[in-house]
Amino acid sequence: MSFSFKGKHGGSHPDDNKSRTSKLPIEDATVPKIMVFPVSMHIGAPAKPVVEIGDKVKAGQLIAEAGGFVSANIYSSVSGEVIAMEKRPTVGGESDAIIIKNDYSYTMADPIVEPGNAAGMSKDEILDTVRKAGIVGMGGATFPTSVKLSPPPGMTVDTLVINGAECEPYSTSDHRVMVEHPDEIIKGINLSRKLFPLLKHIYIGIEDNKPDAIKALEEASAEFKDITVRPLKAMYPRGSEKNLIKSVTGREVPPGGLPAAVRCVVLNTSTIRSCYRACELGEPLIERVVSVSGTPIKNPKNLRVKIGTPMDSLIDDCGGFSEVPGKVLGGGPMMGKPVSDLGVPIIKGTTAITVLTPEEAHIGEEQNCIMCAECVNVCPVSLQPILISEAFERGNIEKAKELGAMDCIECGNCSFICPSKIPLLDNIRAAKAAIKQKEEA
Amino acid sequence: MAQAVDVKGKLRVGPSPHIRTARTSSWVMSQVMIAMIPPTIAATYFFGWWVLVMVAIGIVTAVASEYIYQKLTYKPITIHDNTAAVTGMLIGLSLPVTAPIWMIMFGSIFAIIIVKQMGGGVGKNYFNPAVAGRVAIKAFFTPWLANWVLPGGFFGSGYRGVDAVSTATPLEYLGDGAQTVAAEVPGLWDLFMGFNLGGNVGETSKLAILIGMLYLIFRRIINPKIPILYILTTTVVMGLWANFNFDFMMAHALTGTLFFAATYMATDYSSGSLTPEGKTVFAIGAGLLTAFFRIAFNYPGGVGFAILIMNALAPSIDSKLMPRIYGHKKRPAVKFNRQSENN
Numbered sequence: 001m002s003f004s005f006k007g008k009h010g011g012s013h014p015d016d017n018k019s020r021t022s023k024l025p026i027e028d029a030t031v032p033k034i035m036v037f038p039v040s041m042h043i044g045a046p047a048k049p050v051v052e053i054g055d056k057v058k059a060g061q062l063i064a065e066a067g068g069f070v071s072a073n074i075y076s077s078v079s080g081e082v083i084a085m086e087k088r089p090t091v092g093g094e095s096d097a098i099i100i101k102n103d104y105s106y107t108m109a110d111p112i113v114e115p116g117n118a119a120g121m122s123k124d125e126i127l128d129t130v131r132k133a134g135i136v137g138m139g140g141a142t143f144p145t146s147v148k149l150s151p152p153p154g155m156t157v158d159t160l161v162i163n164g165a166e167c168e169p170y171s172t173s174d175h176r177v178m179v180e181h182p183d184e185i186i187k188g189i190n191l192s193r194k195l196f197p198l199l200k201h202i203y204i205g206i207e208d209n210k211p212d213a214i215k216a217l218e219e220a221s222a223e224f225k226d227i228t229v230r231p232l233k234a235m236y237p238r239g240s241e242k243n244l245i246k247s248v249t250g251r252e253v254p255p256g257g258l259p260a261a262v263r264c265v266v267l268n269t270s271t272i273r274s275c276y277r278a279c280e281l282g283e284p285l286i287e288r289v290v291s292v293s294g295t296p297i298k299n300p301k302n303l304r305v306k307i308g309t310p311m312d313s314l315i316d317d318c319g320g321f322s323e324v325p326g327k328v329l330g331g332g333p334m335m336g337k338p339v340s341d342l343g344v345p346i347i348k349g350t351t352a353i354t355v356l357t358p359e360e361a362h363i364g365e366e367q368n369c370i371m372c373a374e375c376v377n378v379c380p381v382s383l384q385p386i387l388i389s390e391a392f393e394r395g396n397i398e399k400a401k402e403l404g405a406m407d408c409i410e411c412g413n414c415s416f417i418c419p420s421k422i423p424l425l426d427n428i429r430a431a432k433a434a435i436k437q438k439e440e441a
Numbered sequence: 442m443a444q445a446v447d448v449k450g451k452l453r454v455g456p457s458p459h460i461r462t463a464r465t466s467s468w469v470m471s472q473v474m475i476a477m478i479p480p481t482i483a484a485t486y487f488f489g490w491w492v493l494v495m496v497a498i499g500i501v502t503a504v505a506s507e508y509i510y511q512k513l514t515y516k517p518i519t520i521h522d523n524t525a526a527v528t529g530m531l532i533g534l535s536l537p538v539t540a541p542i543w544m545i546m547f548g549s550i551f552a553i554i555i556v557k558q559m560g561g562g563v564g565k566n567y568f569n570p571a572v573a574g575r576v577a578i579k580a581f582f583t584p585w586l587a588n589w590v591l592p593g594g595f596f597g598s599g600y601r602g603v604d605a606v607s608t609a610t611p612l613e614y615l616g617d618g619a620q621t622v623a624a625e626v627p628g629l630w631d632l633f634m635g636f637n638l639g640g641n642v643g644e645t646s647k648l649a650i651l652i653g654m655l656y657l658i659f660r661r662i663i664n665p666k667i668p669i670l671y672i673l674t675t676t677v678v679m680g681l682w683a684n685f686n687f688d689f690m691m692a693h694a695l696t697g698t699l700f701f702a703a704t705y706m707a708t709d710y711s712s713g714s715l716t717p718e719g720k721t722v723f724a725i726g727a728g729l730l731t732a733f734f735r736i737a738f739n740y741p742g743g744v745g746f747a748i749l750i751m752n753a754l755a756p757s758i759d760s761k762l763m764p765r766i767y768g769h770k771k772r773p774a775v776k777f778n779r780q781s782e783n784n
Binding site: 376 | 457470662763
């Protein structure tokens with residue numbers, strides 16, 4: 001935990017709790033008998049199933065195709081038989097899901113493109129392959145990457161920012177990918193050059209609590225003079241897209257705008273790696289690295305996981321629970337989503353499973369605001385969270401909007417830091433919902 | 442999937458963030474009290490054990506009056522947040538050792554009931570309760586206040602009531618248009634350490650206050666710019682006034698309630714500014730007003746009035762200096778006064 005004087009910092013320093021897994025090499029997770037593929041594991045329209053109950057599928061076979069421009073293909077990560085199509089709980093709500101019974105033969109489907117040709121691909125071929133592979137933002141946002149890589153006409157991109165900040169406490173999946181596969185990340189970056197002919201700067205932003213990742217990427221990128229590995233002072237939420245852009249370029253994305261509005265594209269380290277693997281190896285997105293950590297986890301691990309693996313299988317891989325957990329999260333403790341059922345599958349955006357003890361997840365008794373201004377000091381977008389929260393509580397939606405409620409990125413710093421344990425973010429979320437409702441009416 | 446621990450129905454699913462800082466508001470306020478221990482020890486050393494009685498009376502009266510007020514008005518009891526205790530401790534420390542018991546009690550009751558609770562309660566009150574309580578005492582009871590009583594050591598004094606011999610305060614020689622240090626003013630070392638100084642018990646030893654200030658800064662309880670800018674502004678303005686006569690400048694920095702108030706009172710959350718730039722304006726404004734009162738008047742209560750005036754201005758300062766939101770070109774155009782129920 002780093003020390004700072006009280007004052008405006010635009011971020012907080014929760015205990016990072018990363019040391020449990022940051023030095024552990026990635027291991028293969030056990031692949032269970034039953035795999036669950038929600039058709040909605042990305043932002044945008046749900047994918048449309050292209051298989052039926054009883055169908056035999058191969059590993060890497062398309063099982064649901066993108067349901068629109070902003071959507072993504074879904075592939076089976078195992079070979080076996082489709083045994084059910086039904087609603088299943090997922091991280092972030094219920095979704096229709098394709099259930100596949102693993103036959104453990106791992107019969108592979110044909111690659112999505114001829115392997116070994118990435119270097120010769122044209123811009124359109126690359127975009128098409130990324131779209132076909134079903135790649136979405138793997139840092140948690142799950143926005144379809146092909147859409148991100150094709151900015152609206154009239155917008156030029158001169159800066160590519162690779163997000164290796166990984167500012168969420170406990171999470172170490174990106175960290176391990178950077179340490180173990182820096183070459184694939186750099187090859188992915190080099191591939192993306194074709195997409196942005198006006199590209200001038202390439203930054204890889206990494207928090208300075210990961211010196212081994214910084215070193216690995218500096219070495220891997222040594223021969224490319226335009227790639228800059230940028231160590232960033234560890235602070236939550238350094239890795240939020242808007243703040244990362246500001247940290248490395250000094251530019252600010254306008255309200256409601258895309259990063260392309262300030263000539264930037266931001267991609268997570270695992271995402272760019274998947275783009276490389278899709279183009280070079282013809283591999284669709286069926287696997288990702290997930291860190292499983294937290295006090296109640298017996299042996300925390302970084303696991304290479306087939307998409308669709310239920311969480312309880314990974315928790316078994318880590319030796320199970322050593323004590324009763326209070327909360328199990330898909331993601332980290334600041335922005336992760338809680339699950340009530342451990343049968344929830346790993347999806348493309350699941351960076352980590354974080355398990356908290358009831359004490360760690362305890363939210364103390366709410367007291368009156370003492371106006372300490374900590375929420376103001378830690379807000380990364382310079383809001384006055386307490387003012388928005390109070391305006392909402394008084395029913396003054398208009399005031400909440402004027403105070404910038406819609407600019408909130410929901411990083412959770414205000415609620416985290418509040419010594420009076422006021423549910424500031426809950427109130428701001430409610431204010432945002434009320435503003436949207438009012439505008440639609 | 443055999444797990445040693447059955448979690449069915451046991452997992453909580455509240456919204457993010459899922460962790461909270463260990464800090465609580467009660468803890469934060471208790472740190473302010475801890476930071477007042479050095480000046481309390483210094484005061485006890487100089488003025489005697491009676492100081493401890495004064496502090497105890499201040500705290501007990503403040504907490505009791507908050508409790509009784511909230512009971513009578515059917516409001517939730519908030520004494521466990523420690524804010525009332527901080528106010529009581531400040532009142533106990535900001536009176537001379539001769540202050541009668543009823544006066545300390547009056548100050549605490551006035552601060553808690555009139556200023557804090559009737560001003561909206563914790564986090565809402567416009568004025569710093571302790572400062573207002575002290576100013577009220579000065580306004581109503583000056584004849585009973587022997588301000589400048591020389592210390593008599595731990596056993597030497599105790600409560601001496603209104604019979605104690607009092608003299609003029611150093612500020613009466615330094616203020617009211619003076620530009621040099623009169624011979625009656627103690628030396629800078631004595632002013633800093635608190636040797637042979639009279640006055641309100643808590644404010645005598647600047648060294649002790651400095652220790653408390655550093656404690657609050659390193660504990661991340663107060664924003665360091667508030668006490669530093671406040672003291673610096675007053676000192677620099679006094680320097681400008683006296684052609685940078687070093688002794689005069691420093692005597693002003695180290696005299697009166699300036700150090701004590703800049704550390705423990707101007708940094709009060711409720712009555713200060715909320716916004717980062719507002720805090721800067723608040724501190725500099727208080728410094729300028731304090732210097733003005735010292736130059737213009739022969740009145741030792743300038744610091745109190747300076748803080749109260751800035752308290753009154755703080756909500757408008759905040760609404761003018763609302764920080765520019767990320768990605769926006771201008772500050773949000775919104776009038777906001779969080780202390781008013783109408784917003």
